[in-house]
Amino acid sequence: MKESLYQYLLLLGDNAMILGHRLSELCGHGPSLETDIALTNISLDLFGQVRNYFQYAAEVKDDQEKTTEDKIAFLRYPHEYRNVLLVEQPNKDFAFVIARQFFFDAYHLLLLKELCKSKDEQINAIANKSIKEVKYHLRFSSEWLKRLGDGTAESHDKMQAAVNYLYPYVGELPSESPIEKEMKEAGIGPDLGVLRTAYFAQIKSTLAEATLETPQFFGFHSGGKKGVHSEHHGFILSNLQYMQRTYPEMEW
Amino acid sequence: MSLPIEKLEEEFQAKIDAGHSIEPKDWMPEKYRKTHIRQISQHAHSEIVGMLPEGNWITRTPSLRRKVALLAKVQDEAGHGLYLYSAAETLGISRDELFEQLHSGKAKYSSIFNYPTLSWADIGAIGWLVDGAAIINQVMLTRTSYGPYARAMVRICKEESFHQRQGYEIMLTLCRGTEVQKQMAQDSLNRWWWPSLMMFGPVDAESTHTEQSMKWKIKRKTNDELRQQFIDITVPQADFLGITVPDPDLKWNEEKGQYDFGAIDWDEFWQVVKGNGPCNKERLDTRRQAFEEGAWVREAALAYAEKKEKAKDLAKAV
Numbered sequence: 001m002k003e004s005l006y007q008y009l010l011l012l013g014d015n016a017m018i019l020g021h022r023l024s025e026l027c028g029h030g031p032s033l034e035t036d037i038a039l040t041n042i043s044l045d046l047f048g049q050v051r052n053y054f055q056y057a058a059e060v061k062d063d064q065e066k067t068t069e070d071k072i073a074f075l076r077y078p079h080e081y082r083n084v085l086l087v088e089q090p091n092k093d094f095a096f097v098i099a100r101q102f103f104f105d106a107y108h109l110l111l112l113k114e115l116c117k118s119k120d121e122q123i124n125a126i127a128n129k130s131i132k133e134v135k136y137h138l139r140f141s142s143e144w145l146k147r148l149g150d151g152t153a154e155s156h157d158k159m160q161a162a163v164n165y166l167y168p169y170v171g172e173l174p175s176e177s178p179i180e181k182e183m184k185e186a187g188i189g190p191d192l193g194v195l196r197t198a199y200f201a202q203i204k205s206t207l208a209e210a211t212l213e214t215p216q217f218f219g220f221h222s223g224g225k226k227g228v229h230s231e232h233h234g235f236i237l238s239n240l241q242y243m244q245r246t247y248p249e250m251e252w
Numbered sequence: 253m254s255l256p257i258e259k260l261e262e263e264f265q266a267k268i269d270a271g272h273s274i275e276p277k278d279w280m281p282e283k284y285r286k287t288h289i290r291q292i293s294q295h296a297h298s299e300i301v302g303m304l305p306e307g308n309w310i311t312r313t314p315s316l317r318r319k320v321a322l323l324a325k326v327q328d329e330a331g332h333g334l335y336l337y338s339a340a341e342t343l344g345i346s347r348d349e350l351f352e353q354l355h356s357g358k359a360k361y362s363s364i365f366n367y368p369t370l371s372w373a374d375i376g377a378i379g380w381l382v383d384g385a386a387i388i389n390q391v392m393l394t395r396t397s398y399g400p401y402a403r404a405m406v407r408i409c410k411e412e413s414f415h416q417r418q419g420y421e422i423m424l425t426l427c428r429g430t431e432v433q434k435q436m437a438q439d440s441l442n443r444w445w446w447p448s449l450m451m452f453g454p455v456d457a458e459s460t461h462t463e464q465s466m467k468w469k470i471k472r473k474t475n476d477e478l479r480q481q482f483i484d485i486t487v488p489q490a491d492f493l494g495i496t497v498p499d500p501d502l503k504w505n506e507e508k509g510q511y512d513f514g515a516i517d518w519d520e521f522w523q524v525v526k527g528n529g530p531c532n533k534e535r536l537d538t539r540r541q542a543f544e545e546g547a548w549v550r551e552a553a554l555a556y557a558e559k560k561e562k563a564k565d566l567a568k569a570v
Contacts, residue, residue: 024310024319027326028303029538031546033334040327047320054316070315094549150559151552158548243314243372250430252314252372 001186005120006060007082007179008189010072011225012123013053014083017073019104020046021236022091031094038140039097045133052126074244078237079227086169088224088232095155095162098144103166105138106202107173107195114190123188142206149210156211163207164215171220174199179225268469273399276342284468287461288398289343290359291470293350296336297361299329301354301535305369306378314372321418322375328411335407339400355540357527362386364447366529373426373433373440379419381441381448381486387412388482389452397469420489427493434495441490442498449513450521452479483511 023043030036054069061067087104091097112134115127148159174196176184183189204214223229243252255263260279267274274280303326310326313319337347353359364382369375390412393405426437453459453475465471473481483502490497501514523529 021311024323027310027323028300028307028330029542031542031549033300033330033337035546035549037327037330037334040323040330044320044323044327047316047323051316051320073316074314094546147556148549148552151554151556152548154548155552155555239311242312247314247430247432250314250433252318252425252429 002060002062004179004182005188006057008183009053009057009060009123010080011082011177011179013050013057013072014081015087015104015108016046016053017050017240018081018083018233018236019087019100020044020050021240022087022089022100023097026091026097035094035144042101042137042140045130045137049126049130049133052129056122056126070244074241078229078234081227081229081233081237082225083229084169084172084224085221085230086166086172086224088230088236089166089169090232092165093158093162095148095158096166098141098148099159099162099166101137102141102145102206103170103203104173105134105141106206107170107199109134109138110195110198110202111190114195118189119187142210145206145212146210149207149212159210160212163212167215168219168221170199170203172222172224175220175222175225177225265467268397268467273402274397275399283464285343287465287468287470288401289340289345292336292340292343292398292401293345293353294360294362296333296340296350297354297359298365299333299336301361301365301539302382303329303333304535304538305365305367305531306375308369309372309375312372313375318375318422325379325415325418328415332404332408332411335404336401339398339404342400351543355536355543357536360525362451363521363524363529364451366524366532366535367443367447368531370443371436371440373423373436374444376419376422376426376437377440377444379415379417380423380489381419381444382451383412383416383419384486385448385451385482387416388478388485392472392478393470395469395472423493423495427495437493438495441495445498446516446520447524449479449483449516450524452476452482454518454521480510483513487511 020043023039023046026036027040027043028036030039050073051069054072057072058067058069065071086100089096089100109131112127112131115123116131118124118127145159148155150156174192176192180189180192184191207214261281264274264278264280264284267278274284306322306326306329310319310322313322337350340350341347350359354361369378387409390405390409394402394409396402396405423437423440426433456462456474456476459475462471462474466474487497487502499514501512503512504510505512524532527533
């Protein structure tokens with residue numbers, strides 16, 4: 001059970017970390033100062049959540065090697081990262097950034113609403129703290145989705161292209177992995193089946209409000225929860241792990 | 253009946269001499285307005301170009317704690333850019349015009365940001381030295397005569413001094429760490445020391461703006477005075493870290509109660525100012541690219557806002 005809880009915390013933390021990392025790449029490169037500040041803010045919130053999850057995971061691990069939040073974040077092997085493929089997708093343009101963010105935020109908020117009722121006190125507390133931040137994230141990404149979807153013809157086309165490209169990655173979020181099944185049964189995590197319906201309904205209605213089409217279902221890409229990632233993942237890790245790998249065993 | 257210009261100028265100078273602040277709606281000489289647009293926008297540009305060298309390490313921070321601190325710091329700089337552009341806008345120029353001046357190379361920004369960040373220690377050194385030097389300039393500016401600029405500086409100074417302590421703490425951690433970390437810190441000080449001294453601008457005898465700026469209380473101390481103040485504060489900090497300032501001529505002058513220091517390489521300074529520093533082209537290209545690639549986003553936001561406005565008007569009419 002301890003190992004499963006640990007794995008579940010990785011799953012929660014890794015999504016926030018890899019998305020936070022993608023957003024952090026944009027710091028100083030946003031389309032305006034205001035969006036630059038907002039995206040960095042979301043990245044900061046996500047890394048704050050990562051620290052909460054990983055500090056707790058380090059406690060849960062309770063091993064001889066004295067696991068820390070940083071060892072968990074920076075010193076795992078690639079297949080040990082549990083994030084979904086969606087959050088690895090690169091910042092192709094601002095429309096991609098917004099589509100990826102919206103797809104994640106909509107799921108994230110639904111998930112946190114459920115985790116606020118978790119039987120695990122720590123997860124419960126982290127979710128209650130994070131939910132305020134994530135409400136803001138979803139507001140930001142849905143507003144931009146509408147602005148770009150219903151802005152100019154050019155922005156509409158770019159937004160639709162990003163939605164079409166990323167839509168095949170959304171199915172992985174509410175697909176139950178063995179760890180999530182175990183957590184559901186223990187009353188720690190939610191029933192993703194229920195969440196899934198609400199999630200797709202929300203995607204459809206927000207996309208419609210943004211004058212965008214919901215793409216046809218063509219099957220979904222997945223693998224991240226099992227540690228099978230996209231080609232992008234290795235490059236993310238080579239940045240993320242650079243200092244800890246190049247200068248091992250030091251205090252920073 | 254309007255007053256003759258000489259009379260207005262006299263009253264303006266009397267106001268400054270009496271220590272009153274000048275506000276956007278007050279009469280001001282055209283040159284005062286232009287000088288402020290130049291200086292405030294140069295400062296704003298420095299904040300946003302300054303995000304880039306530090307941003308270079310955001311994805312590679314050695315710990316999560318450092319990641320959050322660095323993200324927050326670079327975000328603060330974007331915020332400073334925002335207040336400063338707003339302060340400049342009170343003088344009758346738009347943010348887009350100011351960006352245009354930056355991108356065309358007409359407007360300058362602090363030359364220090366044309367140096368590369370090559371190691372994690374550079375993030376420490378920038379906080380310690382570059383923010384340290386900036387604070388010395390900026391504390392003076394909290395009492396500058398133009399109200400909106402002075403008020404923006406009060407807020408900025410508070411955050412900068414936090415950044416400076418954070419940078420010094422990075423250096424301290426490195427200097428108390430392994431030999432490799434200490435070398436990293438020393439190498440970083442070697443590369444950032446002289447460019448930091450150049451941040452105060454040319455020596456007084458060659459500074460073209462100093463005299464007028466002192467008269468208008470835009471500046472209250474000269475470049476050389478400020479530089480000396482920085483050296484006197486910083487050298488003991490380097491001693492405490494146990495690393496060496498890369499200046500063989502640096503020594504304490506008992507009589508003057510300050511440090512004597514070696515000659516600054518002003519050729520290098522002017523080369524970097526003219527655009528030939530190690531990263532000038534890269535920094536400007538990056539800013540231009542972000543701006544150009546963001547054009548369709550800004551247009552869409554505007555078009556959407558107009559649509560919503562029209563819909564509101566229509567609803568009212570019905």
